Amino acid sequence: MADRSIYVEMKDITKRFGSVIATDHMNFEVAKGEIHALLGENGAGKSTLMNMLSGIYIPDSGHIFIDGKEVRITSPRDALKAGVGMIHQHFKLVDVLTSLENILLGYKTGLFVRKKEQKIKLQQLMEKFQLDVDLDKYVYEMSVGEKQTLEILKTIYRGARILILDEPTAVLTPQETNKLFKIMRRMKEQSCSVIFISHKMNEVMEIADRITVLRKGKTIATLEKESTNPQELTELMVGRPVDLSIKRIPALSDNIVFQVRNLSAVNEEKVEVLKNISFDMYEGEILGVAGIAGSGQKELCEALAGLYPIKQGEIIFKGENLAGKSPKEFITRGISMSFIPEDRLGMGLVANMDIVDNILLKQYHHSKGIMVQRKPAAAKAKEIVKKLEIQTPGIKEPIKNLSGGNIQKVLLGRELDSHPELLITAYPVRGLDINTCLKIYDILNEEKKRGVAILYIAEDLDSLMGLCDRIMVISNGEITGIVDARKATKEQLGLMMLGNKEVHHAV
Amino acid sequence: MITVAFFKAAIIAGIPLLFATLGEIITEKSGHLNLGVEGMMLMGAVIGFQVGYTTNSPLLALLFAAIAGALGALIYAFLTVSLRANQVVSGLALTIFGTGFAGFVGKSLMGMKMTDQFNYFFRDLKIPGLGDIPYLGEIFFNHDIFVYLGYVTAIVLGLYLYNTGKGLNLRAIGENPAAADAASIPITKYKYLHILLGGALCGLGGAYLSLVYVPVWQENITAGRGWIAVALVIFSGWNPYKAIAGAFLFGGLDIIGFRLQGTAIAISQYIFDMAPYVATIVILVLVSLRKSKKNAPPKALSEPYFREER
């Protein structure tokens, strides 16, 4: 362990939003040449704290010291001057500009932009930190991993030596995550500090030197990675002992309830997004779908709900071919689809409406006549809030005011309430803390017990391997394999996600 | 009828449209939809005329017309940038204000004319060399100084947007203000500056109508041109160079009804008056069929920017 002096110190930081105390007299410090993880549940204050360090928010009280000197950071510019740069979950990139243009944004370049000079400077930086960026590529043409690398380069170019990464691996494949970790280690070698916000325990354990745990706006503990373990960390995050294992209950029966045959679909740019997809689903099983983001999961979900135009193929549910039917018909036949996109509220829920109206969205078809019946929906809403322990001031509260986890619970609760026989759920635990995740897995298992077939699309392999009976891997629009979840390994799944077809098909 | 004279007249008819369109392009590039173009044009037209009449100085008239337009835009900017008010309604309110203002001030100007000395400033000037090219020379390079100002403005704006650092920053603000903010670009300053500049250009467009095109003061001198300019912004894909073509095309459509009178074509002038508006509709539909990233509006158009948005 090298002798590490303190680079960043945040003392007694407090911040309020309306009546909510986001950070309560928090303390936090980071050493030079250290990778420091910030761990905590949703709403613990991780992002808020870092937003204050990076100048997006201004603390109501408290002090910040960089390299021993007190600084007052009131804007992202101040933060960069102090050497702090933050890479957000939502990239601050302009799609219609190139990498170079994005990097040069806001820079004093005289009247005309001297692209050649800047390019040379950037090449040097890219060498030093081993960042691979195509400077002339337009951002809208880039993959998520490329965009992230660009953000890092941009931040370093502006003089940041303290890098804050907010949930960086949420959108990356295992391979891209490894690349990111390599970059982080390189920065450490160059005596920079990296603050890494995450809720993914395994990654934290892999890459961090020290870990600070936050809970409900307060700093709970700062530990050396070597001297702690996931169990202890989870307990600190949640505040009580937690059973981390994901329970898997055996699949119910051998009845095939759902069959997809040769499903193909083409998008607006005439590119094939689903190529000849075929699979079966059994009553009471959870079939997982693993894949890199953008491999066709969204299109598959939408196609299986009647929302995406199908070029060819059959979707056979309870003996009937539903291909080509309207979304309404899928819904009325007992197929429920819930898709949590990156911004959570985009599909399936209306942010400005309250819980009752959101429940109404799925229900209003059923009532007779031309008027909507709010009373039964309100009763349903109360039921769901109780059953799923949704934290809300009331059912008339616009759901945008609820926290992410509770919003997802509303969505799942609504879908389950329609008693579907086939539940398609994509990323139901996206961005949720471990506690809520486990609760949702329990809910899914309950449905499984009742004989519901569940198609579970997720990004994290741990939940897939722990929860599902079988796992189907989709890569570039086609299925590269369906394996038994109990016997699968991460490497195997990773390879299939990259396109290698599984030779030995299980089940 | 389709003669050199017609095309030349089309250019002239298109100049007020050009200025207004350029002004609104700049405004929209900063992320703000200002539907007050008609109002700002009217303010520029009436103030330009009043100052010109009182001082007999074309330069002062133009200067004050630009200032008038900018002041109108200032009201809009304060409402939508600082107070984050609804942009559509703010723009409409500005149009109502501008109409009332122009009517009010213009009442005492009805039927007035400028002196010959004043009008002399806006006589046709042939550009040596370019003006001698057969046909094209007469059409493009034998105009008053205001027209040439229009060409220059469009080119300067094009260079500004696509070749300078500041223009780059502006484009970023209109596309993704969060990204621009993270790049430490002073968003508020940029927005105010460009919205006001946009207003000044609209004011100049209005001034051309009252000082050169008509050139007496009339009620409702703009006759909906401000609204056509808003459409032209979309038509030209928010690109100043393309705006030149669009403005002249619509200038032509504007005068075609009048020109066809007394010819073999026996359709009422009023039906032909519909031409620019119908053309706008047709073009907009075609543009939407073509959907491409290059012709898309600034992504953050009409959205107020707020850093601490949770």
Next chain:
Amino acid sequence: MQFRIVIKSEIGKKKRVLIFLGSIIAALIVSGLFLAFLNLNPFQVYIAMLQGSVGSVYRIEQTIIYAIPLIITSLGVAIAFKMKFWNIGAEGQILMGAFMASYFALNYSFLPRFILLLIMFFAGFIGGAVWGIIPAFFRAKWGTNETIITLMMNYVALKWVVYLQYGPWKDPNAFGFPKIANFAKNAVLPELFGVHIGWIIAVLLTIFVYFFLNRSKKGFEIAVLGESVNTARYAGINIFRTIIFAMVLSGGICGIVGFIEASGVEQTLTKDITGGVGYTAIIIAWLGALKPQWMVLASLLFAILIQGSSYIQSAFGISAYSAQLLEAIVLFFVLGSDFFTRYKLIIDWPSLLRRTKENGK
């Protein structure tokens, strides 16, 4: 930093109303200064405005007559706005409704009054609906920007009516003056309580739109579509059909206004028949936050403002344009005041004092 802005948490209804009233008062003060600048006594002028709009039974009737098209048009516009379909084309929809109704008035005046008026009512609806369906189609099918198209169609409709007025429908008995013939008594709306029965239509439509937007399935779908296109799809809502339906209704309601104005007020068709109501209604719809009850109130207030303004024109010799100026000033203040309902301004007094001291040195 001397001052910064923070998002306010939900604000109570009472405060909202207070802020709104505050903005009106501020607007009146500023306009009052403007009037003083013209050497007029603002209080005299304002009182005269009230007298001119509600000072006698006759004047109240006139004000209500002015408010009716505002109310109905804002109802129509609100339906489209709820779907975030920016229907700026109310002017054109009113004109086309007036045109269709006038066609029957001028050519079928032999029909019994009740039948004729009924036909004209539906013709008005259809005229506006057709004018509304066109932009709706383009937007639903190809995503074309509806703001500009509806705007352009206003001008097309206007030129069409001008064409009729100066051309094929020009009244030969009008001594060369370009105007369309007056309607026969048969085609004119009867009166009730001193005002043409358009007011009954206004009341009925208000109730209808209220229930439509708040309680009906279609209204629900429109609201969902306005909030999120994706969510609407996921809920199984047919987006294309919903947009078309909403605009048929929106345009049709505005078309009815054309019928009312042509039959009840002007008793003919002219190019000025809308009186700018199509644009004013947009402001009303926004002021009333798309809620029918508030839009009715806003319409009445506006009617009082406009009627009062035209009264003071002759009484004090103020240009007619002053009404627009006053309207605009009120709007600016209301728009600006909205800020205080959503955000809180925090002034860092120590820092502000420091800055002023520094600047003073």
